[in-house]
Amino acid sequence: MAKSNDWGGPNRQWVIAEHPVTTLEARHFEYREAPVAEPGPGEVLLKTHLLNIAPVMRMYMMQGGAAGEAPLEIGEVIHGRGVAEVIASNHAGFAPGEFVQGQLGWQTWKVSRMTDAEKFRRLKPHGLPIHHALTVFGMTGFSAYCGFFGRGQPRPSDAVLVSGAAGGVGSLVVQMARLHGCAPLVGIAGGPEKCSLIEKLGCDVAIDYKADDVAAAIRESFPAGVDLYFDNVGGEILEAALGHLAPGARVVLCGSISEYQRQTPFGPRNYTNLRRANADMRGFFVYNHSAEFDAAEAAMAAWLTEGKLKAPVDVVSGFEAMPRALMDMFESTGGGKRIVQVVEGDIACY
Amino acid sequence: MAKSNDWGGPNRQWVIAEHPVTTLEARHFEYREAPVAEPGPGEVLLKTHLLNIAPVMRMYMMQGGAAGEAPLEIGEVIHGRGVAEVIASNHAGFAPGEFVQGQLGWQTWKVSRMTDAEKFRRLKPHGLPIHHALTVFGMTGFSAYCGFFGRGQPRPSDAVLVSGAAGGVGSLVVQMARLHGCAPLVGIAGGPEKCSLIEKLGCDVAIDYKADDVAAAIRESFPAGVDLYFDNVGGEILEAALGHLAPGARVVLCGSISEYQRQTPFGPRNYTNLRRANADMRGFFVYNHSAEFDAAEAAMAAWLTEGKLKAPVDVVSGFEAMPRALMDMFESTGGGKRIVQVVEGDIACY
Numbered sequence: 147m148a149k150s151n152d153w154g155g156p157n158r159q160w161v162i163a164e165h166p167v168t169t170l171e172a173r174h175f176e177y178r179e180a181p182v183a184e185p186g187p188g189e190v191l192l193k194t195h196l197l198n199i200a201p202v203m204r205m206y207m208m209q210g211g212a213a214g215e216a217p218l219e220i221g222e223v224i225h226g227r228g229v230a231e232v233i234a235s236n237h238a239g240f241a242p243g244e245f246v247q248g249q250l251g252w253q254t255w256k257v258s259r260m261t262d263a264e265k266f267r268r269l270k271p272h273g274l275p276i277h278h279a280l281t282v283f284g285m286t287g288f289s290a291y292c293g294f295f296g297r298g299q300p301r302p303s304d305a306v307l308v309s310g311a312a313g314g315v316g317s318l319v320v321q322m323a324r325l326h327g328c329a330p331l332v333g334i335a336g337g338p339e340k341c342s343l344i345e346k347l348g349c350d351v352a353i354d355y356k357a358d359d360v361a362a363a364i365r366e367s368f369p370a371g372v373d374l375y376f377d378n379v380g381g382e383i384l385e386a387a388l389g390h391l392a393p394g395a396r397v398v399l400c401g402s403i404s405e406y407q408r409q410t411p412f413g414p415r416n417y418t419n420l421r422r423a424n425a426d427m428r429g430f431f432v433y434n435h436s437a438e439f440d441a442a443e444a445a446m447a448a449w450l451t452e453g454k455l456k457a458p459v460d461v462v463s464g465f466e467a468m469p470r471a472l473m474d475m476f477e478s479t480g481g482g483k484r485i486v487q488v489v490e491g492d493i494a495c496y
Numbered sequence: 497m498a499k500s501n502d503w504g505g506p507n508r509q510w511v512i513a514e515h516p517v518t519t520l521e522a523r524h525f526e527y528r529e530a531p532v533a534e535p536g537p538g539e540v541l542l543k544t545h546l547l548n549i550a551p552v553m554r555m556y557m558m559q560g561g562a563a564g565e566a567p568l569e570i571g572e573v574i575h576g577r578g579v580a581e582v583i584a585s586n587h588a589g590f591a592p593g594e595f596v597q598g599q600l601g602w603q604t605w606k607v608s609r610m611t612d613a614e615k616f617r618r619l620k621p622h623g624l625p626i627h628h629a630l631t632v633f634g635m636t637g638f639s640a641y642c643g644f645f646g647r648g649q650p651r652p653s654d655a656v657l658v659s660g661a662a663g664g665v666g667s668l669v670v671q672m673a674r675l676h677g678c679a680p681l682v683g684i685a686g687g688p689e690k691c692s693l694i695e696k697l698g699c700d701v702a703i704d705y706k707a708d709d710v711a712a713a714i715r716e717s718f719p720a721g722v723d724l725y726f727d728n729v730g731g732e733i734l735e736a737a738l739g740h741l742a743p744g745a746r747v748v749l750c751g752s753i754s755e756y757q758r759q760t761p762f763g764p765r766n767y768t769n770l771r772r773a774n775a776d777m778r779g780f781f782v783y784n785h786s787a788e789f790d791a792a793e794a795a796m797a798a799w800l801t802e803g804k805l806k807a808p809v810d811v812v813s814g815f816e817a818m819p820r821a822l823m824d825m826f827e828s829t830g831g832g833k834r835i836v837q838v839v840e841g842d843i844a845c846y
Binding site: 415426435 | 564647730735743749750752760761762763764765766767768769770771772773774775776777778779780781784785
């Protein structure tokens with residue numbers, strides 16, 4: 147076995163310096179370097195190629211933890227998923243040269259026993275760029291597919307509203323609703339650039355929450371009410387949607403970015419509207435749907451190969467950019483899935 | 497055709513004197529007397545025997561109306577359902593001597609065209625007292641049956657929580673959950689008397705929201721979380737239940753008595769808990785389920801006849817007592833279905 151230094155370290159890491167309470171700031175993060183560890187018996191040495199950036203990461207950083215990940219103590223590596231290459235392996239199930247996605251944390255190297263808790267998943271040979279492992283073939287794609295089809299139970303005749311429509315999950319849901327034939331299909335995003343993006347992806351109407359009266363725009367766009375609302379944001383926009391439901395409507399609660407930076411959570415004051423409409427508000431948490439991931443991946447790989455589905459990415463270059471890449475997410479819901487490219491060079495096919 | 501006076505009038509009425517904003521008070525009501533009208537062509541003359549009292553009536557009285565009934569102008573007869581006898585009929589579908597339940601309003605006589613809007617329903621000859629038309633065979637019973645079975649989709653293995661458990665709907669849901677085999681079965685009610693009632697009806701545990709820490713009591717009673725929460729109250733108790741859901745839980749939103757007297761509605765701040773549990777919050781409005789009423793009535797009539805279901809009533813005597821009977825509801829969720837007996841004497845079988 148080679149010595150640590152031979153792997154090309156050091157292991158660059160972002161650890162938590164302070165638990166955020168409201169707005170996420172640079173002082174919450176600290177950069178460190180450590181030697182690359184040797185893989186022991188049953189262990190794998192992973193080299194990070196790509197890291198995911200998602201608003202939920204702020205929740206991971208909160209005092210006491212949240213959103214299904216273990217609480218982070220000060221000085222611990224921040225939680226996050228990414229794509230890595232197996233560099234060395236003492237594990238029967240993984241061979242050097244293979245690519246995996248899973249819980250790497252904000253670091254450039256990881257030694258792992260590949261336990262269930264880390265939720266590693268081998269990249270399948272679709273002949274598609276590896277970054278798709280963090281878009282359609284990652285939790286983003288599975289959230290969109292399993293959330294929309296599994297929890298939303300869309301009928302082709304459904305009038306569909308998507309918030310955070312330019313974001314990683316939202317931009318996929320918009321396209322799936324279009325592929326399913328849903329109309330009208332209306333997206334909510336922040337600013338003209340993102341509104342233009344979601345129109346290109348298939349929205350009949352793009353509502354700009356930074357400029358428009360969202361509730362009025364929803365009423366105008368849905369003469370017979372909203373049949374299916376895919377919610378990535380929560381808060382006041384959820385209220386606006388609850389104010390205009392069609393009979394039998396379904397609201398899929400996938401994300402609530404508007405909540406992540408609030409100190410006092412905001413409950414939708416008009417939730418009783420669900421009663422008159424005999425409507426459902428359905429909670430969705432992607433890891434509860436892992437049995438559906440393979441089917442979702444196969445369906446989305448076919449769409450991607452046929453050019454029917456696009457997975458817009460927003461690639462940020464360099465591991466050093468991680469904190470800024472996350473903090474920026476809260477200025478707006480993002481245009482495409484945000485990814486940090488840790489290993490320089492073209493994102494390879496696999 | 498006999499003259500108006502021959503019917504035994506006058507028509508005694510309670511009309512709205514002022515729209516309530518917060519607490520319902522005596523000044524919101526005004527008593528009037530009018531002649532009994534003659535039924536015209538196609539019309540029926542109805543004599544009120546029983547009137548229903550339900551917290552939702554305060555909503556009907558609000559400025560602009562609410563809860564599915566037309567807004568009430570000052571001086572109009574307050575909305576309410578009841579049981580009436582057909583005294584005279586120029587309508588091919590109804591004969592004198594028949595009993596009906598439907599939208600009578602707070603008055604002792606009504607002339608009606610028996611339109612769909614009034615939602616009249618003929619009493620079926622079950623050989624049971626007519627007051628059951630306002631319990632199990634009325635909207636109360638249909639709310640319990642269609643809400644619990646239709647929207648709640650209970651499994652016999654479900655751990656069930658019912659709020660407003662001593663009330664009209666709640667007391668029936670408790671018994672249906674017991675008949676279905678659900679355990680643990682826990683009810684929430686106000687005060688020792690009502691808690692004792694719901695234990696007699698089948699609750700394993702009765703939580704007294706006036707004395708107990710509801711959230712702590714829920715945690716203690718449901719080691720594996722709540723599978724099905726039947727919500728009659730909304731507000732803080734809904735939040736307490738949302739704080740302790742089992743995976744795949746269903747929350748049936750049937751009523752929200754805690755909201756009716758609030759000026760600012762209260763949204764459940766922890767609704768995002770639905771996500772982690774992959775849980776549903778399902779709105780329920782009884783009139784959306786009218787196609788299921790006959791089946792519900794048949795099932796409940798069988799249970800009632802076999803002695804498996806009890807429909808506790810809280811009978812208030814005399815039409816003059818209507819306003820007080822309603823105002824008292826807001827002090828607590830009631831022990832059994834509250835009914836005002838307008839025609840004196842025993843409540844007859846039919």
